[in-house]
Amino acid sequence: MSVGFIGAGQLAxxxxxxxxxxxxxxxxxxxxxxxxxxxxxVSGLRKMGVNLTTSNKEVVNKSDVLFLAVKPHIIPFVxxxxxxxxxxxxxxxxxxxxxxxxxxxxxxxxxxQMVKRDVSLQRTRLHCSRVxxxxxxxxxxxxxxxRMKLLQYRPFPKVMRCMxxxxxxxxxxxxxxxxxxxxxxxxxxxxxxxxxxxxxCTEVEEDLIDAVxxxxxxxxxYAFTAVEALAxxxxxxxxxxxxxxxxxxxxxxxxxxxxxxxEQHPGQLKDNVCSPGGATIHALHVMESGGFRALLINAxxxxxxxxxxxxxxxxxxxxxxxxIKKTTLDKVLQQPGVxxxxxxxxxxxxxxxxxxxxxxxx
Numbered sequence: 001m002s003v004g005f006i007g008a009g010q011l012a013x014x015x016x017x018x019x020x021x022x023x024x025x026x027x028x029x030x031x032x033x034x035x036x037x038x039x040x041x042v043s044g045l046r047k048m049g050v051n052l053t054t055s056n057k058e059v060v061n062k063s064d065v066l067f068l069a070v071k072p073h074i075i076p077f078v079x080x081x082x083x084x085x086x087x088x089x090x091x092x093x094x095x096x097x098x099x100x101x102x103x104x105x106x107x108x109x110x111x112x113q114m115v116k117r118d119v120s121l122q123r124t125r126l127h128c129s130r131v132x133x134x135x136x137x138x139x140x141x142x143x144x145x146x147r148m149k150l151l152q153y154r155p156f157p158k159v160m161r162c163m164x165x166x167x168x169x170x171x172x173x174x175x176x177x178x179x180x181x182x183x184x185x186x187x188x189x190x191x192x193x194x195x196x197x198x199x200x201c202t203e204v205e206e207d208l209i210d211a212v213x214x215x216x217x218x219x220x221x222y223a224f225t226a227v228e229a230l231a232x233x234x235x236x237x238x239x240x241x242x243x244x245x246x247x248x249x250x251x252x253x254x255x256x257x258x259x260x261x262x263e264q265h266p267g268q269l270k271d272n273v274c275s276p277g278g279a280t281i282h283a284l285h286v287m288e289s290g291g292f293r294a295l296l297i298n299a300x301x302x303x304x305x306x307x308x309x310x311x312x313x314x315x316x317x318x319x320x321x322x323x324i325k326k327t328t329l330d331k332v333l334q335q336p337g338v339x340x341x342x343x344x345x346x347x348x349x350x351x352x353x354x355x356x357x358x359x360x361x362x
Contacts (some may be wrong), residue, residue: 001025001190004063005207006056007070008034011095013041015067016050018198021171025194037067039088048158060085065093065190067162072096072310073269079104091187092159093177097213098311101180101206104157156182160191163212166220173199174216180208214304223252320346 005026006011012032019025027049033056034042046052055061060066060082072080086092095106099210159180167173175195179188188203195201204212227248234244259266273282 001031001065002063003065003067003194004030004059005032005067005069005081006059006067007074008032008039008042008052008164009069010041010046011164012069013069014173015069015164015198016045016048016167017171017279018168019169019194020048020195024197031059033061033197054172056082057085060090062075064089065091065194068092068094068096070096074100075099077103084149086157088156088158088217090158091183091190092157093191094159094161095164096310097163097217098210098307098309099161100311101159101161101178103311105180105182151253158183161206161209162191163196163209164195164215165217168195168198171198173201174211174219175199176204176216178203178204178209202347209302210304210307213307214300214302218299218303222296227252 003019010271014029016027016032019030020027028051031051031053031322032042032045033052036042037052037054042052051062056078063126068075068078076096092104094101121181126215156161157180160177161180162175162185164173168175175198177191177195192203211295225247230248230251231241231244235241235249239247255269259269262269268282276282
C-alpha cells in the first residue's frame, strides 16, 4: 500500500508523523504535493523521508490511498486536475471541512431532473420571480457540476470523508469517517486501520461530521487557549512561565485520562475536586459568572456553522485570492470576480517554552 497527500500543510505533516511513529507505513511509501516547497511543513516531511513533488498528478499515480488535504475552496479545482488519473484502485479520503462526499463522487443523472423539479417547487411556494428562479437554478447547476467532477472520469469512485485533528502527531488524535456510496467494507477497514494507529477512530453518519468538526476538529485550539490562559494566571500569581505552561498542560492531560479511564460523568469528577467552601468551588463560581460553559458551547456551534458555510462556497466554486494554489492558478484566474493578487502565508514554528518570545518577557 502507498499513501499520497494532495497538500503538504499542517494536517499532512501531523498524519505522516503519526503514521511513521505507529509504524503502519514507511515514509518512503508516502508522496505529498505542494506548490510551495519552502513551507516549514514541506521541509519537515522531506526530513522524514517523504517523497515531495509539485505535481498533484504524480501523487495520484504513486498512491493507492489518496488524502485530499487542501482547503475546501480548492477541492473543485483539484478534482478537475486529477480526475483523469483516478483509477479503480484509488481510495479518495477527503479531509476538507464541510465538503460532502456527494460533492466529490458521482450523482445519478436522474437527480438532475430532481433538482430542477425541487427548485421549481420552491419557486411556486415562495412566489419568486422568473429571474430569481433562474438564479436559483443556476446555483443548483453549479452544485451538480461539482458533484459530477469525478463521474465524468470514473463511474464509481471510492470516496470517504474524514475529520481528524492535529494530536494525531502524538498518536492521540480524534477521528471520525463516513463511507461513500461506492466505497466497500474493506476500504473502511483500511482507513480505520490507518487512523486508529494515531488515536481514536470511529465511523459515523456523514451528517454528524460538521458537528464533529466544531467539537474535536477545532477542539485542540480550545485546549491550547485554555492552557495559555491558565499559564497566564499562574504567571500572574508568581509562577515561572515554563513551569506554568507545563502544569496547565499536565492538568488537562491528567483530567482527560481520568475521564476516559472512568465510567463517571465529568460533572461527578468535577465535584470530587471541590471541597465544601474550598478554593476550587470559589474558582468555579468565577468561571460560571463569566459564562465559561456558554462560551464553549457557542464556540462549537460557531465552528460547525462556518464549516457549512465553507461547503456553500465550495458548491459555488468560488475561492478567495489568498487561498489560490500555484498548480491551479491559471484556472482560478479565469473564474469571474477573482483578481490577480495572490497572497501566500507561510508562518513559522514557535516553541511554547522559548524564553526569547517577547510575549513572555514581561
